[in-house]
Amino acid sequence: MILIENARVLRDGKLVQANVLLEENKISAIGDFKDKSDYVIDGKGLAVIPGLFNSHTHAAMTLFRGYADDMPLQEWLEKKIWPAEARLNDEIVYWASKLACIEMLKSGTTFFLDMYFFPSATARAVEETGIRACLSSAFFDFFNKDLLEINLKRVEKELRELRGYRVLRAVAPHAVYTVSLEGLKRSMEMAEEENIFVHFHLAETEKEVVEFRKKYGKGIVSALDEIGFLNPRLISAHCVWLEKDEIGLMARKGVNAVHCPASNMKLSVGRALNYPEMKNSSLNVLLGTDGAASNNSLDMLREMKFSALLQKFYYGSDSFKAVDAFRMATENASRAFGIKAGKIEVGWLADLVLLDLKKIPMTPCHDLVANLVYSASSECVDTVIVDGKIVVENGHFESEEKIIEKFSKLTENFFGQLKT
């Protein structure tokens, strides 16, 4: 049992003075009660908010943070990323994921949706750091039937292995320009059989959309609809180049879109996700950082600001409010993943962040949600609780320094070898 005493708790967009009691992994009481607990947190000067959901990332790509920015995309992939990724192994993915988990926890994220290689390595990092996650087994088939069969076998194997961990699971066909429609169809069938999610990149660039139409003679979204790919299991990242009717269809089918504003800006995708139309159609929009190669940070506090500012810049200053960004990062994701977190309610999961209201970015505190979205930084994160367990205390993750040191050595070794 953990009792948070005399804190200010964020409920329905407002801060209310309350005690919060956590039992096992759930919130068991909120209010003006007296109780005893083994462990009491003095909540004076703290705000209790739900933990944030990072709904699209490639955690282990922390390995490539700052490795090759500012290069043209094709050159970047061919000369830098692909040769390095061909040499990845379980160990380096484990340590890079561990660094990512701690980076996320320390900036207030308690859940992430991942897509990368060696998902079991990431699952170990997730369990050891205490964060919550949905991990994907990813594949490309490059429109080759043999490759599809080989990859689906690997995906099945990886998904079986993931069953042994405290994670949600997804199958992740990469995108329409790397996976055949047959591959997408089989992915969704597998997801339905296993009752898991499908994690996918959708309509990130104009090129993707134009070339699909050239190749298949129809739009991506209607093609996906024809093969039964559009349903609430689908978590589709980017969703930048969608037309109004496509947004409407996706909304009716219950698909989830993930806004990745920093990545979209850095890679210059040419447009902002059409949030006004998505809101209008009631399409569920989540928020994600994308990986450290294209962001280069996994900090959802910073990402909320990018989402608000990009939307305002593109669609007008009153097109988007701080609370829209906050919802993308909390309750919209909660709904998509069926996780009872993202709101502070009795019976819901104890996935909480305690913010220090006495830090400069929180001063003054006219409006907590505005400060959270527009000025808060990881400096303001005091305590992070996931599944009822304290994982960050006084802004510190216990074995942080050792993990950074170990990861730095492995990285030098990994890239040192590459240079030969």
Place this chain on the structure above:
Amino acid sequence: MILIENARVLRDGKLVQANVLLEENKISAIGDFKDKSDYVIDGKGLAVIPGLFNSHTHAAMTLFRGYADDMPLQEWLEKKIWPAEARLNDEIVYWASKLACIEMLKSGTTFFLDMYFFPSATARAVEETGIRACLSSAFFDFFNKDLLEINLKRVEKELRELRGYRVLRAVAPHAVYTVSLEGLKRSMEMAEEENIFVHFHLAETEKEVVEFRKKYGKGIVSALDEIGFLNPRLISAHCVWLEKDEIGLMARKGVNAVHCPASNMKLSVGRALNYPEMKNSSLNVLLGTDGAASNNSLDMLREMKFSALLQKFYYGSDSFKAVDAFRMATENASRAFGIKAGKIEVGWLADLVLLDLKKIPMTPCHDLVANLVYSASSECVDTVIVDGKIVVENGHFESEEKIIEKFSKLTENFFGQLKT
């Protein structure tokens, strides 16, 4: 004397292993020397970079951080900001500026250019916190001759008072839609007499540009040229709605432009500053956060990322590199203000930031400048030295907590009164 031993020093975009010796307020040696000093900093695991320049802000507007976001501009000004600003006083400006100075120092900024009311109050905050600044005496004349004379008298008085402080000075006619051409001309004459700067908002919105042409029958930049307003003393913030020939003319005249990407996005000015054309014309471009009412952060590490990502989003992913953002925040500003800081050279000012390379946003360190622009946060700022004095140590400003507490109380009082 301060000796920084065994650090990695950023010179010409690369980290080099070196000792750095500071004597009085200057860098007196860099290299592989042995020396004794009263005060030795162990530089192991630290990177020494020049302090950042925040070249456009309204420091005391920390008072309005999160006060009224997401409102239409006119309503925001008329119902919220102006009624509150009418009640400002020396004391509240002093404390709000003090908070701003500490926020800037803790995120690696060692110089700022300010525009606000009660500049002597801000000057006291500058001296007491140890930051370097150029402070403006600002005015509007609303095209009224009497108001112009009254305001110029106040400006003269305020500039005289500022002489008593360790600050650079500027006269700040607000913008072409609030100050007459006569007011602008007189401001530049005053700046030339006093040998100080002119701080000004230029071409922030399309409305400003369109209405000026309607009123005066010519473009803003050529009108400014006719009255002798364009010269290297001029630091013009925003510069979003400028055409190619205007950028060329400003470049030939040696004018300085300040990019304020977060503010431009939040207020939805409709365009990004045309950096490709400015670079092409060799117009000197600096970087600024604008005030906390329109950002809401004064963190130049975050602002460098906004500048890079907005430019890439608007003009293409290879239009802008991390080093462009870093130069805007260092050597370009150094040139504009004639301050020998912004580079680490013998004989230059000891305005330095020591970054902790063992923090997650700096891990791995493939490229320091990329990490600085795309992932670093205030968490990475270990030590800040201004004018040879240590002002931030272990990421902490000495009396920070007391200042936050005092400011919070004053703010509650200030806004509490307003509500009545």
